[in-house]
Amino acid sequence: MIKVGIVGGTGYTGVELLRLLARHPEVRIEAITSRSEAGLGVSELYPNLRGHYDELRFSEPDPARLAACDAVFFATPHGVAHALAGELLERGTRVIDLSADFRLRDAAEWERWYGQPHGAPELLEGAVYGLPEVNRERIRQARLIAVPGCYPTAVQLGLLPLLEAGLIDAEHVIADCKSGVTGAGRGAKVPSLLAEASESMKAYGASGHRHLPEIRQGLGDAAGGRVGLTFVPHLTPMIRGIHATLYGRLTGEPGDLQARFEQRFADEPFVDVMPAGSHPETRSVKGANVCRLAVHRPGDGDTVVVLAVIDNLVKGASGQAVHNLNLMFGLDEHAGLDAPAMMP
Ligand SMILES: NC(=O)C1=CN([C@@H]2O[C@H](COP(=O)(O)OP(=O)(O)OC[C@H]3O[C@@H](n4cnc5c(N)ncnc54)[C@H](OP(=O)(O)O)[C@@H]3O)[C@@H](O)[C@H]2O)C=CC1
Numbered sequence: 001m002i003k004v005g006i007v008g009g010t011g012y013t014g015v016e017l018l019r020l021l022a023r024h025p026e027v028r029i030e031a032i033t034s035r036s037e038a039g040l041g042v043s044e045l046y047p048n049l050r051g052h053y054d055e056l057r058f059s060e061p062d063p064a065r066l067a068a069c070d071a072v073f074f075a076t077p078h079g080v081a082h083a084l085a086g087e088l089l090e091r092g093t094r095v096i097d098l099s100a101d102f103r104l105r106d107a108a109e110w111e112r113w114y115g116q117p118h119g120a121p122e123l124l125e126g127a128v129y130g131l132p133e134v135n136r137e138r139i140r141q142a143r144l145i146a147v148p149g150c151y152p153t154a155v156q157l158g159l160l161p162l163l164e165a166g167l168i169d170a171e172h173v174i175a176d177c178k179s180g181v182t183g184a185g186r187g188a189k190v191p192s193l194l195a196e197a198s199e200s201m202k203a204y205g206a207s208g209h210r211h212l213p214e215i216r217q218g219l220g221d222a223a224g225g226r227v228g229l230t231f232v233p234h235l236t237p238m239i240r241g242i243h244a245t246l247y248g249r250l251t252g253e254p255g256d257l258q259a260r261f262e263q264r265f266a267d268e269p270f271v272d273v274m275p276a277g278s279h280p281e282t283r284s285v286k287g288a289n290v291c292r293l294a295v296h297r298p299g300d301g302d303t304v305v306v307l308a309v310i311d312n313l314v315k316g317a318s319g320q321a322v323h324n325l326n327l328m329f330g331l332d333e334h335a336g337l338d339a340p341a342m343m344p
């Protein structure tokens, strides 16, 4: 069995890791941390886990205990993995970070967007961006994984087939994205209150969101150069889910776009290219580690529209993190990730 630790076990991505790993045949959880709930039983806080982890209790983050694990997930705010990852890696523990600490290759750019000093620039060179559909072979060899953000996962998967093939004008790409409120985490915040977030919808970060440099970095790699991206996220009255509507201007006759998308993801277990004419719904991915995509060319004109949906907590975070663990340890890629979505 692979011994696993989770730092930040009381948050939404932490409890989602627990839910997925409860069905993982090769993993045992050795340590799960919370500073505010240390001593509490996991299933006392999360009764959905009763019967799965009855002996497991939250404990204070203890580097020695975490270093006894084969792999540690960080499901923590930005900056926490910076402080602990180096010591764990030195002691032979692999690190899978769900936060943004190691997603940007350029430490100075990270500091600009996150408004704090980069705590571990020396680790950046060895960090692998954990998008399996792009970096599968590098992930297999990695010791430090930066799990992509939720919006960046949906946007990159939707645009990769177009940019890799040079089918759209890379200077003018638009990503219009909607998220459910769990994207903001479990901490109490006014915009997440029922009276604020239900029966209402709003854009935010339109002048610059911290996912913009992350998406530009990934799409730039796919396009082989600079990508001019307009990215506008919105908060919508859903609990879970990301819906991305992506627009590109075709540079010429693109051929069969549906076939191109199907070919690009033919060997990908967690990307579903839906039949031509589809409109994927966020509820069709709720709880599942899958991105569903549909490609449209309205009126056979020069605009291509891609629709991408994921569950922000699964393919957008914890499910993708488990997929990375499976690749790093040479396990079946599906382990712990087979559950279909919940409908309705
Ligand atoms: N929610 C989402 O949809 C997604 C989230 N992410 C990223 O994943 C990470 C976790 O997100 P989420 O689960 O939503 O966050 P939450 O706010 O729900 O949970 C954060 C967790 O981190 C712990 N924590 C907070 N500060 C520290 C600290 N200084 N040291 C150790 N532990 C700490 C908290 O427990 P305690 O304070 O008790 O220690 C808590 O368990 C974030 O970086 C987020 O941006 C990525 C993709 C999607």
Ligand SMILES: CC(=O)N[C@@H](CCC(=O)OP(=O)(O)O)C(=O)O
Pocket (backbone or CB within 6 Å): 098, 099, 100, 148, 149, 150, 151, 179, 180, 181, 182, 183, 184, 211, 233, 235
């Ligand atoms: C709705 C909401 O607030 N969403 C968060 C992003 C979700 C997230 O967790 O961001 P990371 O993947 O980078 O960690 C935000 O806009 O900041």
